[in-house]
Amino acid sequence: MKTSVLLFKSGIILLILFTICENSLAQIxxxxxxxxxxxxxxxxxxxxxxxxxxxxxxxxxxxxxxxxxxxxxxxxxxxxxxxxxxxxxxxxxxxxxxxxxxxxxxxxxxxxxxxxxxxxxxxxxxxxxxxxxxxxxxxxxxxxxxxxxxxxxxxxxxxxxxxxxxxxxxxxxxxLGSPGSQFKPCFTNLVFSEINHSSDDLLDAGDWVEIRNVGNVEVNVTNWTFKNRKDTLTNEFKIPANTIVQPGEHLILAKKNKFSDYYPDVPNVVKPFEFGIRSHQEILKLYDENGKIYTSMFYNNLAPWPVNAGNNGITLELLDSSKSLCSATNWFDGCVGGSPGAYYSPVCLYNSINKYSVNNKEDKIYPNPFKTSTHIEIKTGGENRENLKLVVYDFTGRAVSTEFYPEKDINHLGEGWVKITFERKSIDPGMYFYRLYSQSNLTLSTGKLMIEN
Incomplete structure (x- = not known):
């Protein structure tokens, strides 16, 4: 009986010693x-x-x-x-x-x-x-x-x-990672800097992607290849000859030829690529002229990614080119219509008109799109309707037209409704935004205008 107890105690001692050794090894x-x-x-x-x-x-x-x-x-x-x-x-x-x-x-x-x-x-x-x-x-x-x-x-x-x-x-x-070495932040001269994956109905320029040269040397991207998540021949776009991205400048890859109809002043645009880029869990890749992968990124339309991008034409904008392109916190909601070929400006219409820059549901704008003039009908409620001001902005937030409407130029339709007529004059074709003010400078209506050739 004593022997059994001694053996049992020895077993306890051995177990304790083994546990101590194991814990010590785990710490070391x-x-x-x-x-x-x-x-x-x-x-x-x-x-x-x-x-x-x-x-x-x-x-x-x-x-x-x-x-x-x-x-x-x-x-x-x-x-x-x-x-x-x-x-x-x-x-x-x-x-x-x-x-x-x-x-x-x-x-x-x-x-x-x-x-x-x-x-x-x-x-x-x-x-x-x-x-x-x-x-x-x-x-x-x-x-x-x-x-x-x-x-x-x-x-x-x-x-x-x-x-x-x-x-x-x-x-x-x-x-390619960093096998055998500590991770160091990646650097490439070219980065994806803005993504438009869901155009607004009034600005259907199609999918487009902006690439920025953040280096200090020009990059010739002739015969480079742009792809999405699908690794097939139908999901790749070969960049044409003599395409160069200068330091600090941009290249736009556009799905539709009509991109330039909406953005006639945006330089360095190559098009069209024949595949779409989706809003949900998409991957974008760029390959060099030798067919070797140069960079890739992932984005999504669900939190923690910016959730407004894709709603009513809002784009996805890169925050910091020195940080990961795959990090949700490194992207933010851009402008309505974006800022293709240019750096983001906080003066864009997404901020200066209203949160989504959509036409008020009860307002009427017709015709829209238009070539020479359009009519805007709004219900002003109790606001002074004798003097109105209409400001029209381009997609960067720059005011391109300011029109004043005295009493004689306002058509009163009854029950608080009024109508004004906006003349295009010398404004170039494209997508614009308007803001209509009362005499007391209160915003009565905001919305989009599409001017055609």
Whole structure:
């Protein structure tokens, strides 16, 4: 009986000692998965790879540690003598030849024999005692980033102390990622800077995308290719010869030829591309003249992305070109009709007329579109109707016409309704906005005007 008790006590002691050792190792071993490449863009395919990151302050020996894939028999044993220094990284690859072709100077281990996928792929890491050290599952669906799913970018970890299974703890890295190195902000001379994916009925210029040169050298984009999420021949647009984007300037890729009917003064426009860009979970990509991916981005029309973009012709505008194009907080609601070929101005009609710049439901504007003149009928209520002022703005917020209507030029229709006539005069064709003021400078009506040739 005493022997049994002693053995039982010994078992308790051993269990306690083992637990203490295990907890000590957990405190010392600060190793995590820092980056994952599970599906390369076809133009720059490095094969699958996983980066292990020692974010602690001690060198760790990971000899005989095991990386395991989805199935029990899918594993790779890390070779004897492998260590990771403090804040250093080791890359484990599936295909050594493919990896070296893309990253010729990066050290790696491998190859492992299993494939990575984006369909809830689990990854497990076991220590040299064959104890499960970490387990995670990533995905190609939100909230995980979308551009690592075959669009040139990688999954990069945000916080090693937070949940690896949380999609919001990962972000889309740079094109080709940063295997074996700490992430550094990406820089490309050309960035997507404005997107119009849902035109207003009165400004149906079609889908268009603005590209800005944020560098200090010109970029010749002859034979570069623009694509969306679908990697097919019907969903790509080849940029024509002699297309150059100067530093600080823009290039507009337009779906419809009639873009220039609405924006006749916008320079450097190439068109038409034959596919549409959607408002919900879309990806835009740009490839250089050699067919290699240059940049890619993801956007959405649901929070945390700006939710007004696409409503009544409001565009999606880039906030900071030095930050991620895939970050929802780096985009904001632009103007009605946007600012293609120009930098965003807070004076745009989205701010200066009203929140959505739509015609008041009861107001009547006819004809609209028009060529020479149009009539505006409004119900003024109790406001003074003897002197009215109409201001017409272009899409940048610049007033192009200011008309005053004394009593003799106002047609009183009864029951508070009045009608005025606006003459086009020398205003160029295009989309405009108006604001009608009372004598006391109160806004009575706002809306859109479309002038045709």
């Amino acid at each position: 071993h600060k190793i995590t998965i820092g980056e994952i490449n599970y599906k390369s863009d076809k133009s720059m395919d490095s094969g699958d790879w996983v980066e292990l990151w020692n974010y602690g302050n001690q060198t760790i020996d990971i000899s005989n540690w095991i990386l395991q894939g989805e199935k029990f028999n899918e594993f790779y044993i890390i070779p004897q003598g492998t260590t990771i220094g403090s804040n250093k990284r080791k890359v484990l690859v599936r295909d050594a030849v493919m990896f070296q072709q893309i990253y010729p100077g990066v050290d790696f281990l491998g190859p492992f024999v299993f494939r990575l996928s984006g369909k809830g792929q689990p990854i497990r890491l076991y220590d040299n005692f064959n104890m499960l050290y970490l387990e995670m599952a990533y995905n190609d669906t939100l909230p995980f980033p979308k551009t690592p799913d075959g669009h040139g970018k990688t999954l990069e970890l945000i916080d090693p102390e937070s949940d690896l299974n949380d999609g919001e703890n990962w972000f889309a890295g740079c094109i």
